[in-house]
Amino acid sequence: MDSMLRSRTATRLPLDRPARSLTRRGRALGVALALGALLASGATMTLAAPAVAAAGDVKCPSTDCALIAPAAGSPVAIAPDNAGAVYLAYSGGDLLKLDLATGALTTVTTGLGNLRGVAVADGNAYITAFDGTLQQVTLATGSRRTLAAGLPSLFGVTRVGTTTYVTDGNGEIVAVPDGGTPRVVATGLGFSYGIAFDKAGLAYTADMMTGRILQTNVATGTARVLASQTYEPTSISVGPDGLVYFMVANEVKRVNPTTGVQAHVTNIVGVNSFSFSLAASGDAYTTGSGGGDGLWRINGLTSR
Template sequence: MRSRTAIRLPLDRPARSLARRGRALGAALALGALLASGATMTLAAPAVAAVGDVKCPSTDCVQIAPAAGAPVAIAPDNAGSVYLAYSGGDLLKLDLATGALSTVTTGLGNLRGVAVADGSAYITSFDGTLQKVTLATGSRRTLAAGLPALFGVARFGTTTYVTDTNGEIVAVPDDGTARVVATGLGFSYGFSYGLAFDRAGLAYTADMGLGRILQTNVATGATRVLADEAYEPTSISVGGDGLVYFQVGDEVKRVNATTRVQSHVTNIVGINSFSFSLAASGDAYTAGSGQDGLWRIAGLTSR
């Protein structure tokens, strides 16, 4: 039986040395053991920048909140603020114009994911709870509880969608009952850490165990593979160009969901970046390990 014991540390960054497909499943199982035990892993030193890489710090990659610590999830609201969720249960707001950090609320549980829409934050936790926080007041209510450990979260229409450690997408309609709409999206602990939708309502996830980028029709549950990777992919985002962006180790890639053609975008070097969150502007936000704070990568989708 899988452990559901809550941990209070951010999800550990996978060891950078596991870079071949034959070891991806072993990496996923190791990650599952970490989730259960709370153990830590040693991070490799950041790579040396090459031509075309994003070097942090630089004019392309600026540290915008040195005191932000290590959020487990980041969500820009595309209106001048970025929201940060922490495993200890805090939700913070960063004002991009002033650099001021403020607390929206605390005590939310062992957080894993955050999405912002229509003046609210939708937050997943490792204890299987989905909560809605009103950003103006910090008030909260539980939308679903008793689910498997939750990670990715996204809004589409009047429904909140989440990913869990069973490799499922769960739909939680406003004032409705949670139901599984897709399965088989991850093997064992090869769950998707992120979730994104395109304008047509198709969902995108990354199977961290088998290294797949997946497209799912949440109305039918039908899923197809867009790309196979040699390493655990994270950070699923859909850009304004309609392409699907994700991170593999230090590398950012994109794939055309229609043609399945993928291409290299850049490498992020200088910080141990595990994932990023893409804003509507094409800028990306990422947190380095430890106390590296929050970084903004300018114009990621235009590279």
């Protein structure tokens, strides 16, 4: 497994991820995404029927959950720009823009490689790829430049000031400063498909292999476990309330980064989804399958 995670050879994935059973879905997706090659086989599994909504659940579709792009396919990463658009990155190398006001879906650029993560800041998209490449795309023109290459397989990405932070398949956080040399700032974090920072500059990752929610001081490299899960957590985000949000199967949870106290937020039912992207407004965006294909907006997720 370690040798596979350390591979720097890109494995081309299909545009849409295969359907998967809800049973043990979090674990299956965590392992498949971590290894990459398992997804490349294109194998499909029987998809279980979406769960029935209970009190307090978010039912899609409803006033709480709206389908905003029925033909968006299955992006590997979603990034709201908090200014009226959502950007979608696909494993086939495409970067698309969804205008939330008009519903128009347009192509920003193509041919970016075997993509894994996207973050948007200051008019640019920051894109990670399985071959260890970090690229910057100017959203207005689609022009691109390579910020780093030759790294281990890259997954999560976020932007803090003039530095781009990424997670890799070796369980590391790598800092890539503008005009500088990439450097490892933390190790031993397992496999996290995402990364988020709070206002204090602390990083949060979700280890899909062990179920740990980790808080890391990137200045010192020290990390502490905030919470542990039975199945692989995804969608690590810091909400506008300062709490840390993540998803386990179809359940959304949050944890207080100071006290470590966890709380159930909601279950997302009606679509088969394993992750979401949180906007500054507290809304979240997710893709679904199994009768809920497309891009969905969950209104006011952090206020629940």
